[in-house]
Amino acid sequence: MDISPKTSNDISFDDFKTQILSDYKIAVLSRTCSLLGRKEVLTGKAKFGIFGDGKELPQLAMAKAFKNGDWRSGYYRDQTFMMALGLLTPKDLFHSLYATTDIEMEPMSAGRQMGGHYVTYSLNEDGSWKNLTQQKNSSADISCTAGQMPRLLGLAQASKMYRKLKNVDASKFSDNGNEVAWGTIGNASTSEGMFLETINAAGVLQVPMVISIWDDDYGISVPAEYHATKEDISEMLSGFERTSEKPGFEMLKVKGWDYTALMHAYENASDIAREEHVPVVIHVTELTQPQGHSSSGSHERYKSKERLNWERENDCNKRFREWILETGITSEEELSALEKNITKQVRLAKKEAWAEYLSTHGPHRKKLIALLEAAAHKSPNKNFISKIKNDLIANEEPLKKEMAQAARRAIRYLIGETHPQKEELVNWTNNFLQDTQPKYSADLYNEGPNRATNIPEIKPIYEDGTEEVDGRIILRDNFEKLFENNPNALVFGEDTGNIGDVNQGLEGLQNKFGKDRIADTGIRETTIIGQGTGMALRGLRPIAEIQYLDYIFYALATLTDDVACLRYRTFGKQKVPLIVRTRGHRLEGIWHSGSPMGALIHSLRGMYILSPRNMTQAAGFYNTLMKTDEPALVIESLNGYRLKEKKPQNLGDFCTPIGKVETVKSGTDITLVSYGSTLRIVEQAAKELLEVGIDAEVIDAQTLLPFDIYHDTVKSVEKTSRLVVIDEDVPGGCSAYILTEILEKQGAYQFLDSAPHTISAKAHRPAYGSDGDYFSKPNTEDVFEKVYAIMHESDPDSFPKLR
Numbered sequence: 100m101d102i103s104p105k106t107s108n109d110i111s112f113d114d115f116k117t118q119i120l121s122d123y124k125i126a127v128l129s130r131t132c133s134l135l136g137r138k139e140v141l142t143g144k145a146k147f148g149i150f151g152d153g154k155e156l157p158q159l160a161m162a163k164a165f166k167n168g169d170w171r172s173g174y175y176r177d178q179t180f181m182m183a184l185g186l187l188t189p190k191d192l193f194h195s196l197y198a199t200t201d202i203e204m205e206p207m208s209a210g211r212q213m214g215g216h217y218v219t220y221s222l223n224e225d226g227s228w229k230n231l232t233q234q235k236n237s238s239a240d241i242s243c244t245a246g247q248m249p250r251l252l253g254l255a256q257a258s259k260m261y262r263k264l265k266n267v268d269a270s271k272f273s274d275n276g277n278e279v280a281w282g283t284i285g286n287a288s289t290s291e292g293m294f295l296e297t298i299n300a301a302g303v304l305q306v307p308m309v310i311s312i313w314d315d316d317y318g319i320s321v322p323a324e325y326h327a328t329k330e331d332i333s334e335m336l337s338g339f340e341r342t343s344e345k346p347g348f349e350m351l352k353v354k355g356w357d358y359t360a361l362m363h364a365y366e367n368a369s370d371i372a373r374e375e376h377v378p379v380v381i382h383v384t385e386l387t388q389p390q391g392h393s394s395s396g397s398h399e400r401y402k403s404k405e406r407l408n409w410e411r412e413n414d415c416n417k418r419f420r421e422w423i424l425e426t427g428i429t430s431e432e433e434l435s436a437l438e439k440n441i442t443k444q445v446r447l448a449k450k451e452a453w454a455e456y457l458s459t460h461g462p463h464r465k466k467l468i469a470l471l472e473a474a475a476h477k478s479p480n481k482n483f484i485s486k487i488k489n490d491l492i493a494n495e496e497p498l499k500k501e502m503a504q505a506a507r508r509a510i511r512y513l514i515g516e517t518h519p520q521k522e523e524l525v526n527w528t529n530n531f532l533q534d535t536q537p538k539y540s541a542d543l544y545n546e547g548p549n550r551a552t553n554i555p556e557i558k559p560i561y562e563d564g565t566e567e568v569d570g571r572i573i574l575r576d577n578f579e580k581l582f583e584n585n586p587n588a589l590v591f592g593e594d595t596g597n598i599g600d601v602n603q604g605l606e607g608l609q610n611k612f613g614k615d616r617i618a619d620t621g622i623r624e625t626t627i628i629g630q631g632t633g634m635a636l637r638g639l640r641p642i643a644e645i646q647y648l649d650y651i652f653y654a655l656a657t658l659t660d661d662v663a664c665l666r667y668r669t670f671g672k673q674k675v676p677l678i679v680r681t682r683g684h685r686l687e688g689i690w691h692s693g694s695p696m697g698a699l700i701h702s703l704r705g706m707y708i709l710s711p712r713n714m715t716q717a718a719g720f721y722n723t724l725m726k727t728d729e730p731a732l733v734i735e736s737l738n739g740y741r742l743k744e745k746k747p748q749n750l751g752d753f754c755t756p757i758g759k760v761e762t763v764k765s766g767t768d769i770t771l772v773s774y775g776s777t778l779r780i781v782e783q784a785a786k787e788l789l790e791v792g793i794d795a796e797v798i799d800a801q802t803l804l805p806f807d808i809y810h811d812t813v814k815s816v817e818k819t820s821r822l823v824v825i826d827e828d829v830p831g832g833c834s835a836y837i838l839t840e841i842l843e844k845q846g847a848y849q850f851l852d853s854a855p856h857t858i859s860a861k862a863h864r865p866a867y868g869s870d871g872d873y874f875s876k877p878n879t880e881d882v883f884e885k886v887y888a889i890m891h892e893s894d895p896d897s898f899p900k901l902r
C-alpha cells in the first residue's frame with residue numbers, strides 16, 4: 100500500500116506520523132460525538148440528531164485542501180470537516196443538540212437550527228464585514244437536500260468575478276480570485292434538479308468549485324437504483340467531463356476509506372479549481388452510515404444483513420485504523436489509549452454542555468418558585484398556585500416553555516387580587532417573556548442602523564420644463580449611474596446582457612460596463628438566484644434578474660429556504676445583500692400577468708418586497724437598496740415601461756423610502772389603498788368617482804414587506820372612515836394581508852363607519868387578451884362600483900342605487 104502520498108513528501112516520518120495520528124484523533128473524536136450524540140436523543144435530552152458518522156475520512160482530506168478565504172456550502176454530514184478546521188468543538192455539537200439559545204455556547208445558530216448545520220461568522224458585532232480572506236468560511240446550512248447547491252455556484256463565481264473585475268475593493272473578500280468554493284452533497288440528493296442545474300451552470304461558467312458527493316449508496320431507506328441513471332453518479336455525469344478541446348468538469352472518483360487516495364484527490368482538486376478556475380466533482384464512493392440516517396429510525400429496517408456486514412467491514416474509520424497498524428505508523432496500544440482519552444474528553448464535553456444549557460435558565464426557576472410561593476401565600480387560590488409551584492419543584496430541569504406556562508397560568512388565579520406579591524410575579528413574567536422572545540425571533544431583518552427602512556428618502560429633483568420620457572429610460576439611465584457609483588454591483592439574468600433586458604431597462608450598458616457586470620445567463624431561475632446569493636455572501640452587490648414575476652416560482656425554494664432566512668438562521672452572523680429584480684402584474688395571459696404577491700410576502704419574510712407603481716419609484720428603490728445590506732425583491736410594472744414619466748435630474752441619487760406609503764391623491768370620503776399596476780386603475784376610478792361627488796383618498800402602499808411602518812394609512816382612515824384595499828392578487832391574497840395590517844396593527848377598525856373591503860382579481864389565473872384581462876383582473880368599473888356601493892349603503896339619498 101502506498102504510504103507516501105504527496106502529503107508526506109518533504110516531511111520526516113515523525114511529522115508524517117504526527118499528521119496521521121492527528122487526523123485519526125479527529126476521526127475518532129467526531130465518531131465518538133456521533134455515538135454519544137445519538138444517545139442524547141434516545142434519552143430525550145435532545146429532540147433530533149443527525150451526525151457525520153461514516154463520512155469522516157474524506158472530510159479530513161477536504162479540510163487539508165481548504166485554505167483561508169475558501170468557502171464551504173454543504174449539508175448535515177460535515178461535522179468532521181468542521182472539527183478538523185477547528186470550527187466545531189464537541190461541546191458546540193452538544194449545545195446544538197440541546198438547542199442552547201446563547202450564541203456564545205451554541206455558535207452555529209443559538210439554538211435555532213437543529214444540529215448538523217454549520218456556519219462561520221462573516222460579520223463584526225456592528226454588522227460590518229470581517230476580513231473573509233483571513234478565515235475559513237462556511238455558508239449557513241439548510242436542511243433541504245441540494246438546497247446548498249445554487250448558493251455554491253455564486254460562492255464560486257465570486258472568485259471569478261474578483262479575478263476579473265477592475266476597481267473593486269476586494270481586500271476583505273478575495274486574493275485575486277484564488278478561493279475555492281467547496282460543496283458537499285449526499286448521493287441521493289444528486290437527483291434533485293438544483294444539483295443538476297448547478298452542475299450545468301458551473302460547467303458553463305467555469306468557476307472554482309469542488310463538489311464532493313458523499314456516496315453511501317442510500318438516501319434514508321432508498322438505495323442507489325432509484326437515484327441515479329446507471330446507478331452511478333460519475334457515469335451519469337460523464338458528459339460534463341472536460342476534454343482537451345472543450346471546457347467542462349474535472350471528474351475524480353475515489354473510495355471513501357482510502358486515506359492516501361483521498362489526500363491525493365483533494366490536493367489535486369484544489370489545485371485545478373484554484374489555479375485554473377475549473378470546476379471539479381469528487382465522487383467519494385463506498386461510504387457508510389454506521390448508525391443509520393438519523394435518530395429518527397434504524398437502518399436495520401431496510402438494509403440487508405449482507406449490506407450491514409459490508410458497512411461494518413468498510414467503515415472508513417475502521418479501515419483507516421487498520422491501515423495505520425498495517426503500515427506500522429503506530430501500535431495497537433497507542434491507538435487504544437488515544438481512543439479511550441477521546442471518549443473521556445467527549446463525555447466531559449457532553450456533561451459540561453448540559454450543565455451550561457441548564458445554567459441559562461436554572462436561576463429563573465429558583466426565582467419563579469419563590470415568587471409562586473409568595474403569591475400563593477397571599478391568595479385565596481393558594482392551593483391551585485401551590486400545585487403549580489410544586490410541579491415546578493418536581494421538575495428539576497424545566498424548559499423555558501414550562502416556566503412560562505407555570506407563571507402565566509398562576510397569574511390567572513390572581514385575577515382581581517392586588518398585592519405586591521402578585522405584582523412581582525407579573526413583572527417577572529413580563530420580563531421573562533420579553534427577554535426570551537428575541538432569542539427566537541430577533542434578526543429576521545437587520546436590526547442595526549443600516550436597516551433598509553432607515554435609509555432616508557431623497558426626492559427626485561426635476562428641472563423646470565423637464566421632458567417626459569418612457570419609464571424604461573429612467574430605469575436605464577439610473578442603472579448607468581448605479582453601476583458607475585458601485586464598482587462591486589453586477590446584474591445578470593436571461594436576456595439581461597446583450598439586449599439589456601427584455602424591456603431594455605439596461606440597454607447599452609453591457610457595452611459600457613462589460614460582459615461580466617451586465618451578463619446573460621442560461622434559462623435557470625434557481626441558479627440565477629444562487630449566483631446572487633453566493634456573490635452577495637462574499638461582498639459583491641449582485642442584482643439577479645428573474646425575467647417575469649410568474650417564473651419566480653422556479654426560484655422560490657432558494658429564496659425562501661436560503662435567502663430570506665439567512666440572517667435569521669445565523670443569528671445575524673452572515674448577511675446576503677442580494678437584490679432580485681423582476682417585472683410583473685398585468686400584461687397578457689396566464690404566465691405574463693400574474694401578481695402572486697400573497698404567495699411571496701408570506702414565503703419571503705426576511706426580505707423586503709417592493710412593488711413600485713412606476714419606473715421612477717423603482718429606480719429610487721434600487722438606489723436605496725444599494726445603501727443597505729439586506730435582501731430585497733423589486734417588482735417593476737410590466738405595463739409601465741413605455742408610459743411617460745418626468746426624468747429626474749439626480750439619477751443614481753434619489754432614494755424611494757422603504758416602509759413608507761405615499762398618498763397620491765387626497766380625499767375625504769373613502770381611503771383606497773393599492774400598489775403596482777393596479778394603482779393606475781384606482782387613480783382612474785378616483786377621478787371618475789369625483790364626477791359623482793365621491794372624493795376618494797388614494798394611497799400607494801409601494802412596499803409590501805414591510806407595509807407602512809409609519810402607520811400613515813390609519814391617519815387617512817381616521818379622516819375618511821372608510822377603507823378599500825385593491826390589488827390584482829387572488830381573493831384573500833396580498834389585499835387581505837394589507838387589510839389586516841391596517842385594521843389590526845394600525846387599529847383602524849375603531850374609525851370605520853362602513854365595513855372594510857378588498858377588491859382583488861378572480862381566483863383563477865388571468866385569461867389571455869384584453870377581455871381576458873378585463874374579466875380576470877379588477878378594472879376601473881369594479882373599483883368605481885364597489886366604492887359607490889359603500890357610499891350608497893351609508894348615504895342612499897345622496898348616492899341612489901347604481902344597478
Ligand SMILES: Cc1ncc(C[n+]2csc(CCOP(=O)(O)OP(=O)(O)O)c2C)c(N)n1
Pocket residue numbers: 176242243244284285286287288289313315317318319392
Ligand atoms: C428537499 C428535501 N426533501 C426531502 C428531505 C428529507 N430528507 C432528509 S435527508 C434525506 C436523504 C438524503 O440522502 P443523501 O443525499 O444520500 O444523504 P445522506 O443522508 O445519505 O448522507 C431526505 C430524503 C429533505 N431534507 N429535503
Ligand SMILES: [Mg+2]
Pocket residue numbers: 285286287313314315316317318319
Ligand atoms: Mg446517501
